[in-house]
Amino acid sequence: MRTLLPLEGKKILLGVCGGIAAYKSAELTRRLIDQGAQVRIVMTASAKEFITPLTMQAVSGHAIYDSLLDPQAEAGMGHIELAKWADLILVAPATANTVARLRAGMADELLTTLCIASASPIVLAPAMNQQMYLSAATQENLKVLKERGFTIWGPAQGLQACGDVGPGRLLEVPELVELCCEFFAVPEQPLSGVNVVITAGPTQEAIDPVRYISNHSSGKMGFSLAEAALAMGANVTVIAGPVNLTLPTNINRLNVKSAREMHQAALDSLATTDIFIACAAVADYRTEEVHSEKMKKKADTDTITLTLVKNPDIIADVASAKDRPFCVGFAAETNDVEAYALGKLQRKNLDLIAANDVSVSTQGFNSDNNALTVFSKDSRFDIPLSSKKEVAIQLLKVVSEQFNKTTKK
Ligand code: C5P
Numbered sequence: 001m002r003t004l005l006p007l008e009g010k011k012i013l014l015g016v017c018g019g020i021a022a023y024k025s026a027e028l029t030r031r032l033i034d035q036g037a038q039v040r041i042v043m044t045a046s047a048k049e050f051i052t053p054l055t056m057q058a059v060s061g062h063a064i065y066d067s068l069l070d071p072q073a074e075a076g077m078g079h080i081e082l083a084k085w086a087d088l089i090l091v092a093p094a095t096a097n098t099v100a101r102l103r104a105g106m107a108d109e110l111l112t113t114l115c116i117a118s119a120s121p122i123v124l125a126p127a128m129n130q131q132m133y134l135s136a137a138t139q140e141n142l143k144v145l146k147e148r149g150f151t152i153w154g155p156a157q158g159l160q161a162c163g164d165v166g167p168g169r170l171l172e173v174p175e176l177v178e179l180c181c182e183f184f185a186v187p188e189q190p191l192s193g194v195n196v197v198i199t200a201g202p203t204q205e206a207i208d209p210v211r212y213i214s215n216h217s218s219g220k221m222g223f224s225l226a227e228a229a230l231a232m233g234a235n236v237t238v239i240a241g242p243v244n245l246t247l248p249t250n251i252n253r254l255n256v257k258s259a260r261e262m263h264q265a266a267l268d269s270l271a272t273t274d275i276f277i278a279c280a281a282v283a284d285y286r287t288e289e290v291h292s293e294k295m296k297k298k299a300d301t302d303t304i305t306l307t308l309v310k311n312p313d314i315i316a317d318v319a320s321a322k323d324r325p326f327c328v329g330f331a332a333e334t335n336d337v338e339a340y341a342l343g344k345l346q347r348k349n350l351d352l353i354a355a356n357d358v359s360v361s362t363q364g365f366n367s368d369n370n371a372l373t374v375f376s377k378d379s380r381f382d383i384p385l386s387s388k389k390e391v392a393i394q395l396l397k398v399v400s401e402q403f404n405k406t407t408k409k
Helices: 020-034 053-060 071-075 079-085 096-104 110-117 130-134 136-147 173-184 220-231 259-272 314-319 337-347 388-408
Strands: 011-016 038-043 088-094 122-126 156-159 165-169 195-200 235-240 252-255 275-278 285-287 308-310 326-333 352-357 369-375 380-387
Touching: 011 020, 011 079, 011 110, 020 038, 020 053, 020 088, 020 173, 038 053, 038 079, 038 110, 079 110, 088 096, 088 110, 088 173, 096 110, 096 122, 096 136, 122 136, 122 173, 130 136, 130 165, 195 220, 195 259, 220 235, 220 388, 235 259, 259 314, 275 314, 275 388, 314 326, 326 337, 326 388, 337 352, 337 369, 352 388, 369 388, 380 388
Parallel strands: 011 038, 011 088, 088 122, 195 235, 195 275, 235 252, 275 326, 326 352
Antiparallel strands: 156 165, 285 308, 352 369, 369 380
């Protein structure tokens, strides 16, 4: 039996923009086809100044698409059908101009129209002069597009066609092909059918109707864990404090504000929870009294006193329940990370604790990156500094291995 190629049956719409790296798009098309992909090409007007439509047609074996309002093209595969056809839209090279136009949601030529009309994942492989890449406008455009769910591959560093040296080179063709193969690789499903509950984000403890006590947790780590658990086959529930993030619709989301609401939601889910991951930065204390009206500034005193009372420890209560789930806690520490983490593991009766050093500014709170050391009672796993999405995948691999060990005992 013939083994399937990594991109067999995958439909890739390759968007080519007008930059010198466009000459690599022909080679890229060929190598994607070698891996089994079906490739259709969309060229912008300026792309055609750098590489001819005839070349791209010859290497792909199909007429290229370049016009939004061409009755003949629309009579074949129209732009909406083309947008629906793609399993992946890969824009390589993506120029500063196209990046800006995508950010603005322009729909006055074919490539950006396809991107805005498609529900498929979109990957941009930027290629431009290093100064253009580093400009505030391009950086902001890419940041916004990332937040909207676009994936950015590259750019690479090095010598540029214009003679500059810096970031802005298109990734090499083999790297782009490898990334496409990884993109379509079917993830392992070690958590198939397992119910995973994750707390995420900060909590807000009301002082009065307009004020609260909270912290800087962004929720990114917890939300990344939720997406990674879903990809591994789990049924995922996120108990989310107030955060500005979205989740795929097939994740069950329970929105809460205070620690007590989060506590209640966790206990309510207990009967159907197999793995509980406490990623939330829960406020340790809440105000004893929540004023029903806005507290007024007093003319006669410079200080006021709020009395704070301890919040319930959510994971400790989950871990001490009868028929407890497998419990994973987090320990954000600024010093003696290992000693404090191991102390929490024992005190809260956890199966695993993921410790991070939040005194390092490149990781943890509010950052897109993280590095973790995970401890069980008798072992230790190091997850090096990487994006929170990657760290989430690595952490869940450890969690699923340890969980599967305990359930197979
Ligand atoms: O705040 P602390 O360092 O004790 O947090 C350790 C772990 O306990 C984290 O996983 C956190 O989500 C969890 N926690 C909790 N309820 C609290 C405080 C912390 O679930 N009230």
